[in-house]
Amino acid sequence: MFAPMTFIVTIGMIVSVFAAVAILIRAFGQSDAGHRKQLSNDRRECHKCYRRNKKRAKFCAHCGEKLK
Numbered sequence: 815m816f817a818p819m820t821f822i823v824t825i826g827m828i829v830s831v832f833a834a835v836a837i838l839i840r841a842f843g844q845s846d847a848g849h850r851k852q853l854s855n856d857r858r859e860c861h862k863c864y865r866r867n868k869k870r871a872k873f874c875a876h877c878g879e880k881l882k
C-alpha cells in the first residue's frame with residue numbers, strides 16, 4: 815500500500831525541484847545584456863529596474879525612479 819504513495823511523493827518532489835531550478839535559471843541565468851531588449855520608439859527603459867515605460871513618462875511606473 816505504501817509503495818504507490820511513496821512513488822507519487824517522489825515524483826512530486828522531483829517535479830518541484832525541476833520547477834525551482836527553472837525559476838532560478840530564469841531569474842538569475844541571464845546577463846543584463848540579454849535581459850535588456852531593444853526598445854521601440856514609443857517606449858523608454860528605466861535605468862534602475864529596466865522596465866519599459868511610456869515615452870512621455872517622467873518617472874518609472876514600477877519603481878518610481880526619474881527617467882532620463
